[in-house]
Amino acid sequence: MSTQTAHATSAFVEDPDTPEYTVYGADWSEVVDEAKRLGQQRIVVNMGPQHPSTHGVLRVMLEIEGEYITEARAGIGYLHTGIEKNMEFRTWTQGVTFCTRMDYVASMSQELVYCLGIEKLLGITDDIPERASVLRVLMAELTRIGSHLVAVGTGGNELGATTIMTTAFVAREETFRVIEAITGLRTNNAYIRPGGVSQGLPEDGVAQIRAMIPKVKAKLDELMALQGKNPILQLRLKDVAELNLSACMALGITGPILRATGLPYDLRKTDPYCGYETYDFQVPTSTDQDAWARVMLRMEECYESLKIVEQCADRLEQLGDGPVMVADKKIAWPAQLALGPDGQGNSLDHIRHIMGESMEALIHHFKLVTEGFEVPAGQVYQAIEGPKGLLGVHLVSDGGTKPWRAHFRDPGFNNLQALGIMCEGGQMADVVVAIASIDMVLGGVDR
Amino acid sequence: MSDGTDMQAPGPESPSPQGREPLTLINVREGLFGAKGDTSGYDGMVDRVQMPGASERPYGEWFDGVVDILSELLGDDADEAIEYVVVDRGELTLYIAREHLVAVAQHLRDDQDLRFEMCLGVSGVHYPADTGRELHAVYPMQSITHNRRLRVEVAVSDDDPHIPSLVAVYPMNNWHERETWDFFGIVFDGHPSLARIEMPDDWVGHPQRKDYPLGGIPVEYKGAEIPSPDERRQYR
Numbered sequence: 001m002s003t004q005t006a007h008a009t010s011a012f013v014e015d016p017d018t019p020e021y022t023v024y025g026a027d028w029s030e031v032v033d034e035a036k037r038l039g040q041q042r043i044v045v046n047m048g049p050q051h052p053s054t055h056g057v058l059r060v061m062l063e064i065e066g067e068y069i070t071e072a073r074a075g076i077g078y079l080h081t082g083i084e085k086n087m088e089f090r091t092w093t094q095g096v097t098f099c100t101r102m103d104y105v106a107s108m109s110q111e112l113v114y115c116l117g118i119e120k121l122l123g124i125t126d127d128i129p130e131r132a133s134v135l136r137v138l139m140a141e142l143t144r145i146g147s148h149l150v151a152v153g154t155g156g157n158e159l160g161a162t163t164i165m166t167t168a169f170v171a172r173e174e175t176f177r178v179i180e181a182i183t184g185l186r187t188n189n190a191y192i193r194p195g196g197v198s199q200g201l202p203e204d205g206v207a208q209i210r211a212m213i214p215k216v217k218a219k220l221d222e223l224m225a226l227q228g229k230n231p232i233l234q235l236r237l238k239d240v241a242e243l244n245l246s247a248c249m250a251l252g253i254t255g256p257i258l259r260a261t262g263l264p265y266d267l268r269k270t271d272p273y274c275g276y277e278t279y280d281f282q283v284p285t286s287t288d289q290d291a292w293a294r295v296m297l298r299m300e301e302c303y304e305s306l307k308i309v310e311q312c313a314d315r316l317e318q319l320g321d322g323p324v325m326v327a328d329k330k331i332a333w334p335a336q337l338a339l340g341p342d343g344q345g346n347s348l349d350h351i352r353h354i355m356g357e358s359m360e361a362l363i364h365h366f367k368l369v370t371e372g373f374e375v376p377a378g379q380v381y382q383a384i385e386g387p388k389g390l391l392g393v394h395l396v397s398d399g400g401t402k403p404w405r406a407h408f409r410d411p412g413f414n415n416l417q418a419l420g421i422m423c424e425g426g427q428m429a430d431v432v433v434a435i436a437s438i439d440m441v442l443g444g445v446d447r
Numbered sequence: 448m449s450d451g452t453d454m455q456a457p458g459p460e461s462p463s464p465q466g467r468e469p470l471t472l473i474n475v476r477e478g479l480f481g482a483k484g485d486t487s488g489y490d491g492m493v494d495r496v497q498m499p500g501a502s503e504r505p506y507g508e509w510f511d512g513v514v515d516i517l518s519e520l521l522g523d524d525a526d527e528a529i530e531y532v533v534v535d536r537g538e539l540t541l542y543i544a545r546e547h548l549v550a551v552a553q554h555l556r557d558d559q560d561l562r563f564e565m566c567l568g569v570s571g572v573h574y575p576a577d578t579g580r581e582l583h584a585v586y587p588m589q590s591i592t593h594n595r596r597l598r599v600e601v602a603v604s605d606d607d608p609h610i611p612s613l614v615a616v617y618p619m620n621n622w623h624e625r626e627t628w629d630f631f632g633i634v635f636d637g638h639p640s641l642a643r644i645e646m647p648d649d650w651v652g653h654p655q656r657k658d659y660p661l662g663g664i665p666v667e668y669k670g671a672e673i674p675s676p677d678e679r680r681q682y683r
Contacts, residue, residue: 051467080645085655089676120536252565252619263591270594274584283602377473377496378535381587383567394570399496407570409587409623414568417622446645 030266042070047431049078054435055154056442060419064428072423072431074416079446087406091372092118093333095403097190099393103410106147108139109386110393110408110444111192112293116192116273117382117395121375124326131316132196133274133322138209138312139183139191140274140384141305142175146217147254147387147439148298148305152223155295155436159236163227164226170220178212181205194373196325197333209313213306221301227295237292241422241434244289251418255389255411256301259285260293267385279308293435298439321342331373334365372401388439390413408447412440471498471602472577507668509595510539516561520554521547539597545610548601552616554601555588563588563597566613568623573630573656582633583603586613586620603633612638630655 035043042063049059063071083102087095099110120123153168176186181202183191191198195422202208227233232290243253258265266283268276283340284300286293325332353363375398383392389411390412396405415438476494505511514532516523528547533540543551555563567587575579580602589596601610612635613620624635625644632653635641643650652659663675673679 028681036468077643077645077647082654082661085661086676089661123536205574249564250618252617254565265591270591271596378499379540379572379585379598380536381567383587383589383596390567390589392567392587394587396473396572398476399494400474400476404473405570405572409568409570413621413622413626417619 021094045428049075054442055440056445058416058435058440058442058445059175060431060435062423062428062431063131067427067429069423069428069431071427072420074419076413076416076442076445079442081447083447084406084408087403089402091401092194092375092403093372095406096193097188099406099408100188101443102149102389102408102447103386103412103441105150105441106143106444107187107189107389108143108192109147109384109391111190112136112140112274113382113384113386113391113393113408114395114406115192115194116384117380117393118375120380120382121378121395121397122194122331123376124195124328124331127326127328128196129323129325130275131200131319131322134312134315134319135182135197135324136192136274137202137276137279138309138316139179139189139197141308142179144305144387145309146172148302149223151387151436151439152227152295152298155433155439156227156233157430158436159233161226161233164233165225167219167223167226171216171223174212174215174219177206181208193325193333195328196323198324198333199286200321200324206313206317209309209316212237213310213313217303217306220299220306224299227299234292234432237290237295237437238288239292240289240426240430241291241437242289243422247418247421251421252414253389253418255415255433255439256294256297257387257415257418258389259283260287260297262287267390269382271383272382274380279311281305281307291433294437294439323334330368331366333368374399374401383409386411388441388444389415408444410440410444410447412438412442413445413447416440416445470498471574471583472578473498473574475576493634499533499535502534506532506534506539508537509593510534510597513539513561513595513597514541516558517541517551517554519556521550524550540600540601545601545603548599549611549613549616551599552586552613556616560593561590562592563590563595565589565591566617566620569613569620569627571627571633571655573631573658576655577602579604582608582631584610584627584633608632609634609636611636612641614638627651632656641670 042065045062045064047060047062048054049057059075059078061073061075062069084100087098091100095114096111099114100107102110116125119128147359149168149172153165156164156168172253180186180187183189183198192335241263243257245263248258248261254265264283264285269283281304284297284304286297334347354365375397376399379394379396381392381394383390385391390409391411392409394405394407397402398404419434419438423431473496476496477492506514511673514529518529521528524547528544528551530542530544533542552566555561565588568587570585572585573646582603582605584600584601587596588599603610610633612624614624615637621639622644624638625641627633628641629636629643629646630653642648646654661675661677663677665675666673
C-alpha cells in the first residue's frame with residue numbers, strides 16, 4: 001500500500017506518510033499554505049455525504065489542482081433502503097406504497113410505471129377505465145411540475161438565490177393542494193393502484209384544478225422573470241456542466257439533459273402510455289447543452305405540463321362520475337375513500353356492505369386485501385417519461401401474489417454517472433451547478 | 448424465502464436436445480400456505496412455475512427482422528449464441544450465451560438496422576430452483592432510431608457467476624453492473640472497477656439473492672406480536 005498515493009478512485013490509502021487535512025469552515029488558506037510547504041501537488045477533497053448542495057446524501061470525491069477539478073467521482077449508497085427487496089415480500093398492491101418512496105420528489109411517477117408494468121403482466125392494459133387514465137396523466141404532470149420546480153428552485157438556492165427557491169416552492173405548494181385534495185396526501189401518495197387509482201375526484205375537484213392553473217402559471221412567470229434575464233445566474237450557468245449528444249448517448253442520459261442537446265426524445269411522444277398521444281403538448285428542446293439550457297427546458301416543460309393538466313380537467317368534467325378501477329373484482333381493491341372529519345380517509349359505504357350486508361363480500365374483501373391477486377408468471381419491462389428521464393421497471397412474476405423481482409431503473413441513478421465528465425476540467429464552484437443540473441434525488445438513486 | 452436450498456427442482460421434466468431445461472424454472476412451490484402441517488390437506492401440492500416458453504416463428508411485428516439480422520451478423524455462431532427467442536406480452540426476449548454477449552451487444556448497437564443505442568441497465572434475477580442457470584442478468588435495450596425495445600437475457604450458474612462486462616460497448620452500464628454485482632454477486636469480467644455501489648464496501652453477501660434473508664424484528668401491536676415480514680405466514 002505504501003506505493004499508492006491518495007487518489008480519488010483508488011482504494012483507501014493507509015499510508016502514514018500521506019498527509020491528511022481536516023478542514024472546518026474558513027481555514028482553507030492554512031491548508032493551502034501547508035500543502036505548499038510540503039510540496040503536495042494534488043489535493044483530494046471529499047464533499048458530502050452531508051453537504052447541503054448534494055440533493056440528499058451524495059458523496060463526491062474531488063481531486064483538485066488549485067481551483068480546477070482534475071477528477072470527480074460520485075459515491076452513492078448512503079440512502080439505500082432495500083425497497084426492491086422489500087417489495088418481494090409484499091403483495092403487488094402493497095408494492096405501490098414502497099416504490100412511491102424511491103424518488104420522493106416525484107412519487108407518483110414510480111407508482112405509475114410500476115402499475116403499468118403489473119397491468120401489462122396481467123394483460124389488462126386496455127381495461128383501465130378512461131377516467132383512471134386521465135387521473136393518472138393529471139397526477140404524472142402535477143408531479144412533473146413539482147419535480148422540475150424543486151430542481152430549479154434548489155439549484156438556485158445553492159447558488160445563493162433563495163428567492164428562486166421560495167418562489168418555486170410556493171408554486172409547488174399549489175400543485176400539492178390539488179394533489180392532497182384528490183389523493184389525500186401531499187407526497188408518497190400510493191394513489192395509483194394496479195387496475196386504476198384509489199379514488200375519483202372530490203366534488204369540487206375540477207374546480208380546484210382550474211383554480212390552481214393560473215396560480216401556478218403566475219408563479220412560473222415570476223420565476224421566469226426572476227431567472228430569464230438575471231446576469232449573475234446566467235454567468236453561473238451558461239457554458240457550465242456541458243454534455244453533448246454523443247456523451248449523452250454513451251452514458252444513457254435521458255430527460256431534460258438529453259433534450260438540451262437537441263434530441264426531442266420523450267417517451268410520452270415516442271412510446272405513449274395512458275393515452276398521451278391524444279393530448280396536445282410540445283417537447284421543448286435546446287441545443288446549448290449546458291446547465292442554463294436545462295433550467296430553461298424544465299421551466300418550459302412546466303408550462304407544457306400545465307397545458308396537459310388543463311386538458312385533463314376538461315376531460316374529467318366531460319367524463320363525470322364513474323369507476324376509476326377495472327371492473328374485475330378479483331383485482332380491484334376496494335376504493336372510493338371518503339375524507340372523514342378526523343382527516344382520515346375511509347370508505348363507509350364499503351364497510352357497511354361487508355360488515356352488515358354480505359358475508360361473501362366480507363370473505364372476498366379479506367382474501368383480496370390479505371392475500372392479494374395472482375399475476376401470471378412472466379416478465380415485463382415498462383418505461384415512462386419521468387420528470388428526470390426514462391424511468392423503467394423490470395417486473396418478474398412467479399405466478400404468485402407477490403413480485404418475484406421488481407427492479408427500477410431510476411433516471412437519476414443512470415444520469416449521475418455523467419457527473420465526472422461534467423465537472424472535470426471545470427472549477428470547484430461549478431460542481432454544485434453540475435449536480436443541480438443533473439437533478440437526481442438520492443432516494444431514487446439508492447432505492 | 449430464507450430457505451433457498453429447499454427450493455431445489457425435483458429434476459428436469461423434459462431436457463432439450465442440448466441437455467438444457469427449455470424454460471426458466473422460476474419457483475417450485477409446495478403446499479398452499481408455506482406453513483407445514485396445516486389442516487387444509489393441501490400440504491402435498493407441488494407447483495412448478497416456469498417462464499413462458501420459447502416462441503416459434505413468425506414472432507410477429509418487427510421481431511423476425513431483428514432476429515434475422517442478428518443471426519446474419521453472428522454468422523456461424525448464431526445458433527450457439529441465441530439460445531432461445533421468447534415473445535411474450537408483446538415483448539421480445541433473446542436468451543444469449545454469455546460467451547457471445549459482447550458480440551451480440553456490439554451488433555445490436557452498431558448495425559444500422561438494429562441500432563439499439565441505449566442499454567437501460569442490467570437487472571439481476573435469482574432463480575434458485577433453475578439448477579445450473581440460477582442467476583440471470585436482464586438487459587433491456589432501447590433503440591431510439593427505430594423506437595424499439597428488446598430484452599437480452601443471460602443465465603449463469605451460482606458456481607460460476609461470470610458474465611463479460613458490457614461497459615466497453617455501453618459505457619452507461621458501468622454503475623448498473625456494479626449494482627448487480629453488489630446485489631446478486633454476478634461478476635462482470637472486464638468491468639473497469641467492479642466495486643460495491645449501494646452496500647458498504649466491507650459488506651458480506653449479496654442482499655437481493657433469494658437465499659439472503661430480508662431481516663427484521665417482530666413488532667408488538669395491541670398486545671399481539673407481529674412477526675417480521677419474511678417470517679409471517681404467507682399465502683403460497
